[in-house]
Amino acid sequence: MSLKVNGLCKQINQEQTLDQISFEVQLGQIVGVIGRNGVGKTTLFRTINGQYLADQGHITIDGEALLSQPNLRTQLSFVDPQANFFRGATAQQVAWYYQAAYPDFDQDKFTQLLARYHLAKNQKLRHFSKGMFGLFTIILSVATNAPYLFLDEPLDGLDVIVRKNVLSILIDEAATQKRAIMIASHNLSELEGIIDRALMLKKGRLIHDYQLETMRSQARKLQLVYRDKQIPSLLREQGHIVSVSGRVIVVVFEDFTLALQTALTATKPVFQETLPLSLTDLFMANLTDAGDYELLS
Missing domain, CATH: 3.30.70 (Alpha-Beta Plaits)
Incomplete structure (x- = not known):
């Protein structure tokens, strides 16, 4: 099973934010998406996940186009950290919404992870700190059981102990070979410790696809x-x-x-x-x- 992005283009405010982006991700991989501010990392995630409509290019899962097979959207999970429409809801209310959207949503895993990190399921998200909200988005993404997870700056605002625990969760999820995880982050030192590949963006283009093991040898x-x-x-x-x-x-x-x-x-x-x-x-x-x-x- 693989996710393939081919020739993806997207303009925002008449600027070419994504320009002919192509890559493929296999289950079991953890892929870092890196680049300077404003190069299109978040736009890439939003376009793949259907929040933006691509101007050109297509996205497929096992050869089937997402655009013509909307049911395949349940294979992708992206909780946009900048989205505000859930801020007035409690953590459990958001989970109920995701249960309706994702047929394999794991309520037990969601509840257990909330308890492990001391997040109250009846607390409204607008009362979460930045770090708490970031941690909640990771827990929610993992609980969907979608094969492809997209995390945008997931370590931002988390203290060092929680960051290490979160990274362990992501490594364990990928180790099952049933999930692929794409992470956009500026925290390169911690990202390097868990990713297999690094996609480097510059001015909306994919300029490098580094296999880290190969890179270190060459x-x-x-x-x-x-x-x-x-x-x-x-x-x-x-x-x-x-x-x-x-x-x-x-x-x-x-x-x-x-x-x-x-x-x-x-x-x-x-x-x-x-x-x-x-x-x-x-x-x-x-x-x-x-x-x-x-x-x-």
Whole structure:
């Protein structure tokens, strides 16, 4: 079973928010959607889940189009954290609504998770703190038993202990191989610990689909020191410069080969060191623009 997005386009306020987005997600995967503010992460989730109508492209589950098979919507769960229409309802009232919408909704799981995290089922959502509301949306999504979960900034506002527990819940759900989870988040360090893939968006386009295991084996983050402050053209042409401090350059090479090492040696650095590579490094390498680079320098 798989969810496939093909050529998805969406304009909002006459701006191209999504531009030819294509990818496929299999059950058992946890996929991170990353990018700078305003690149279309939330729009992508809303469009896939039918809150927005796509201008172009299509979405299928096992080859069946969502647009022509509306019953397939119960395979998707996205509780929009910015939605306000449930704020006057209690947690249990929202659950009853979702029971009507999702035939496999698990009331016992919902009740147990509320109790575990000390959320009152008879309390109105408008009285929840930001962190409590974020936690509630995760519990509600998990309880739907929909195969595909979409979580938008699910860790925002949660304390460190609750975040770790929530991440454990999501890992356990994906481990059953019956669910796929897509998470849009700016919390890259914690995201990196649980995701299998990272979809990187820039200006409404999907610029990278990283398989993290493959990325870690092929990419290198190097710290280089040169005698003068000139940056060799090789670093700009084949790498992504993360930072420059005097004669010290930190650069990421996404496809580091023996031939590249030979060419790098020919630039005669006086010092070279391999550094741990993180998802944050890839974010910085691909999404830092000229203005940011000046500030970082």
